[in-house]
Amino acid sequence: MKRWGITIPLGEVPLTAHRELIERLPDLGYTDAWTAETAGTDAFSPLVLASQWAPQLRLGTAIVPVYTRGPGLLAMSAATLAELAPERFVLGIGASSPVIVSNWNAAEFTEPYRRNRDTLRFLRSALAGEKVTQEYSTFSVNRFKLERVPPVPPSIMLAALRPGMLRLAAKEADGAITNWLAPSDVPKVRGEIGPDVELVARIFVAPTEDVDAARALGRMLISSYLTVPVYAAFHEWLGRGDALAEMNELWAAGDRKGANAAIPDEVVDELIVHGSPAECRERLESYVENGLTTPVISVLPTGGDPLDHATSLAPR
Known part of the structure; x- marks a missing residue:
């Protein structure tokens, strides 16, 4: 089924x-x-x-x-x-x-x-x-x-x-x-x-064709979730450790805005479904x-x- x-x-x-x-x-x-x-x-x-x-x-x-x-x-x-x-x-x-x-x-x-x-x-x-x-x-x-x-x-x-x-x-x-x-x-x-x-x-899922808006929302969610140790370890295992390393470093230093900006577009597009x-x-x-x-x-x-x-x- x-x-x-x-x-x-x-x-x-x-x-x-x-x-x-x-x-x-x-x-x-x-x-x-x-x-x-x-x-x-x-x-x-x-x-x-x-x-x-x-x-x-x-x-x-x-x-x-x-x-x-x-x-x-x-x-x-x-x-x-x-x-x-x-x-x-x-x-x-x-x-x-x-x-x-x-x-x-x-x-x-x-x-x-x-x-x-x-x-x-x-x-x-x-x-x-x-x-x-x-x-x-x-x-x-x-x-x-x-x-x-x-x-x-x-x-x-x-x-x-x-x-x-x-x-x-x-x-x-x-x-x-x-x-x-x-x-x-x-x-x-x-x-x-x-x-x-x-x-x-x-x-x-972000049902919008505004790519910038979808990515901005996605970045906020990703930095909030994937900096949690269990999720960080999960994505290290999945192979995203290098791609998310800068985000994790900036988040740990208290730079939330910088952490969001450090998330590559490709990672956002992989993890957040968006579009029509x-x-x-x-x-x-x-x-x-x-x-x-x-x-x-x-x-x-x-x-x-x-x-x-x-x-x-x-x-x-």
């Missing part, structure tokens, strides 16, 4: 104003709606609404941090969505970043590989309805059992950027979730998980042709109505 996803909510559009669009998404050719969790909406609430507005859609979180909820609460939230959207909910979990985990949520960001692995294993047991008493390497659980076990446990996918986490996703999860990829990067990521594992990627709706759709298709299972569009604010942009970016 060919998949085509979109990130909700769109920009600053009120949640309730999404109803008409979400009801239309299946007819437009979308198969999936995915959320994120940083400092906007939580990852679950928009999907609760979407589960009632468009029962045909697969719904996913990309991602819920494993540190910002206790294991039991994370299982309860996932079980609730799985009950509302049986066999249509994907729980995407991941380490997130020290900024979100420590600076904003007062949690300790330690041992991300082990914490992801332990949380994944706990959720497998809990969402199957088992009573869990277990000493994991990064936390312990004593006699936890869901009171409302979902009729079908949700799929669980793991956010992964580099080989270790990608291999964990392939071995123990139901798929891998990543972002900040160019189409040419997909085969390298795919090579770590094998041909049959679902690979989901959020793709940032038809050009954007063609570029999105190139991700799939290179081995991506599920592209998830994230519409960037380029002016105009984001609900209209979502319609124009639908597959044809």
Whole structure:
């Protein structure tokens, strides 16, 4: 099945104003709606609404941090969505970043590989309805059992950027979730998980033919994200270390404006999809042709109505 996803909510559009669009998404050719969790909406609430507005859609979180909820609460939230959207909910979990985990949520960001692995294993047991008493390497659980076990446990996918986490996703999860990829990067990521594992990627799309505006927006996003150590290491692994070295140096020195200016046009054009709706759709298709299972569009604010942009970016 060919998949085509979109990130909700769109920009600053009120949640309730999404109803008409979400009801239309299946007819437009979308198969999936995915959320994120940083400092906007939580990852679950928009999907609760979407589960009632468009029962045909697969719904996913990309991602819920494993540190910002206790294991039991994370299982309860996932079980609730799985009950509302049986066999249509994907729980995407991941380490997130020290900024979100420590600076904003007062949690300790330690041992991300082990914490992801332990949380994944706990959720497998809990969402199957088992009573869990277990000493994991990064936390312990004593006699936890869901009171409302979902009729079908949700799929669980793991956010992964580099080989270790990608291999964990392939071995123990139901798929891998990543972002900040160019189409040419997909085969390298795919090579770590094998041909049959679902690979989901959020793709940032600026639907505008104003190249300068798209690149300016792209530079701000790239410098904000790819200077984070985990993303810097990811792009070093992908082969962009030299291209992004000056940006990282200037950012570390506190020169934000200089860091933005140091990002080559070619890097922006690789990582940000921009152009007319038809050009954007063609570029999105190139991700799939290179081995991506599920592209998830994230519409960037380029002016105009984001609900209209979502319609124009639908597959044809």
